Amino acid sequence: MLKVENVTIRFGGLVAVNNVSLEINKKQIYGLIGPNGAGKTTFFNCISGVYSPEGKVFFNGSEMQGQRCFQFNEAGMSRTYQVINLFRRMSVVENVLVGMHSKLESNLFNAILRTPKQRREEEEALAKAWDLLKFVGLEHKGNSPAGSLSYGEQRLLEIVRGLAGDPKLILLDEPAAGMNSTEKRELDKLLNQILERDVIVLMVEHDMRLVMGVCDYIFVLYNGALLAQGMPEEVQNNPEVIAAYLGGDE
Amino acid sequence: MLGLIKTKMPVLALILVAFSLPTFFTATGNTFFIMVGCLVFLYVIAVSGLDIVFGYSGQISIGHAAFFAIGAYMSGILNNELNIPVIFTMFIASVIAAVIGALLAYPASKLVFHFLSLATIAFGEIVYQIIVNSPGGITGNFRGMFASPVSLFGFPFNSNVRFYYFGLICCILFLLVKHLIVRSKVGRAFIAIRENSRAADGMGIDVRKYKVMAFSISAFYTAFAGAMFTHFVRYISPETFTIQQSIMFIIMLLFGGTASLLGPVVGVVTVLTLTEVLRPLQEFQMLIFGVMMLLVIVVIPGGIWGTMVSAFKKLTGGLQKKGGASDA
Numbered sequence: 357m358l359k360v361e362n363v364t365i366r367f368g369g370l371v372a373v374n375n376v377s378l379e380i381n382k383k384q385i386y387g388l389i390g391p392n393g394a395g396k397t398t399f400f401n402c403i404s405g406v407y408s409p410e411g412k413v414f415f416n417g418s419e420m421q422g423q424r425c426f427q428f429n430e431a432g433m434s435r436t437y438q439v440i441n442l443f444r445r446m447s448v449v450e451n452v453l454v455g456m457h458s459k460l461e462s463n464l465f466n467a468i469l470r471t472p473k474q475r476r477e478e479e480e481a482l483a484k485a486w487d488l489l490k491f492v493g494l495e496h497k498g499n500s501p502a503g504s505l506s507y508g509e510q511r512l513l514e515i516v517r518g519l520a521g522d523p524k525l526i527l528l529d530e531p532a533a534g535m536n537s538t539e540k541r542e543l544d545k546l547l548n549q550i551l552e553r554d555v556i557v558l559m560v561e562h563d564m565r566l567v568m569g570v571c572d573y574i575f576v577l578y579n580g581a582l583l584a585q586g587m588p589e590e591v592q593n594n595p596e597v598i599a600a601y602l603g604g605d606e
Numbered sequence: 607m608l609g610l611i612k613t614k615m616p617v618l619a620l621i622l623v624a625f626s627l628p629t630f631f632t633a634t635g636n637t638f639f640i641m642v643g644c645l646v647f648l649y650v651i652a653v654s655g656l657d658i659v660f661g662y663s664g665q666i667s668i669g670h671a672a673f674f675a676i677g678a679y680m681s682g683i684l685n686n687e688l689n690i691p692v693i694f695t696m697f698i699a700s701v702i703a704a705v706i707g708a709l710l711a712y713p714a715s716k717l718v719f720h721f722l723s724l725a726t727i728a729f730g731e732i733v734y735q736i737i738v739n740s741p742g743g744i745t746g747n748f749r750g751m752f753a754s755p756v757s758l759f760g761f762p763f764n765s766n767v768r769f770y771y772f773g774l775i776c777c778i779l780f781l782l783v784k785h786l787i788v789r790s791k792v793g794r795a796f797i798a799i800r801e802n803s804r805a806a807d808g809m810g811i812d813v814r815k816y817k818v819m820a821f822s823i824s825a826f827y828t829a830f831a832g833a834m835f836t837h838f839v840r841y842i843s844p845e846t847f848t849i850q851q852s853i854m855f856i857i858m859l860l861f862g863g864t865a866s867l868l869g870p871v872v873g874v875v876t877v878l879t880l881t882e883v884l885r886p887l888q889e890f891q892m893l894i895f896g897v898m899m900l901l902v903i904v905v906i907p908g909g910i911w912g913t914m915v916s917a918f919k920k921l922t923g924g925l926q927k928k929g930g931a932s933d934a
Contacts, residue, residue, distance in 0.1 A: 426809075441808070442805065457798075457811050458809075458810030467792055468786050468787060517809065
């Protein structure tokens, strides 16, 4: 599904992501962890079109580096952001509808003429948006402005918006940040439900309990390079990983 | 169905009132207001165009007088020089403006807000300079240019009352189309770009394409209004198309309220009424508008219509909450 080969990006003299290669194929939940400043979010930006890194990014069979975010989205990759990036003054359900953008086929002229096809498409999209909101339990907030939701709800909405276009892979950048413990438990459940919708998950997360509990496979980034990868137990017991997190003596 | 009629009720009432106003004004001898009505309709179309780019897509333009001018002069010239019937020249001129709008927006879509405002000011100035120093004096330069009235199937809209109905129907059509656009996938893309262009990009929206589209549609609207102006007043001269006109469009939009169907209507009516009321103080007009615009931005940032809508929502929302509590 996603294959990354020797991806490197430099900002001035700083090598933020250093020669990272990895592959994501199985329908499971992948985690991307690493100490602060390891380059996790930068790596996300490299593989989703925000930056154009050196190296190669293959997604869904085609070479994608150099393409823009919206083209990655059209190819079936969706994402959420570390800092919440909702359309604050649009309603919750409209946010979800925007998430379906690349799946809707009508254009400007269909809209002006209000063709039967366009009307049907809009009706179906709206019904699907409400279904998705029910899926995460936000349907009672559907008509409120997205900016009025609580922090945890906004995180949830970002995930739903990301799912709305039926992606093949969703990148979640710290989905649990700012959530309380109840919301985290809900998130745990939700991640597994996402998997049942045939969406592969790759997430950056700092909450180790959540990561170790929910992820099937984990990549560890350290100083921009891939330090280790494997099942949660393997990674947890890897002395290099422990040293990276606790600061071992070289 | 009943619900639909209920929600559309205020709009239908407004249209009915608009249709019957000329009879009322003629009966009471206030024919002057019919002329103001004609101006209201064409300004509503122009300001609605600006609203698409400014209110919905969040892109500033301080050069919309240029599109107004392109529509006005193109339509006049095509009719005067090539004898193409006016109703067609109005559309051709608007399409040309839409293309120019797209050509302007393609490079300008990379610019952030304040640089875009400078670019659009420059664009307005360029168009103004072309008008006053036109090749072969085709625009009449400072002397201005005469034009013929609109006619449809041989029926000329050559009186204020006749043009009033022509303008009203155009206005309804343009507002309807705007309504259909902003409620569609395209409109959602515009608003998404305004709210957060990074996230819009991430959701599969080609930000550049939609910015160009917004500019283009906007230019079409404002140019069509310009063409209406030409064939209503039947004489145009450069002073109508200065940066003051662009600023006037922005004042009208901000007075009424952005990103709404009726905001431009309220704004245009308010500003044109004020202009008439303040006629004795004409030399201070811009000063008064400046002060009022500051007041609007600081006190009611949603504009008159926007503030009314949110006040209404608060009221009904409060009532609903009360109702819910009594149910429980």
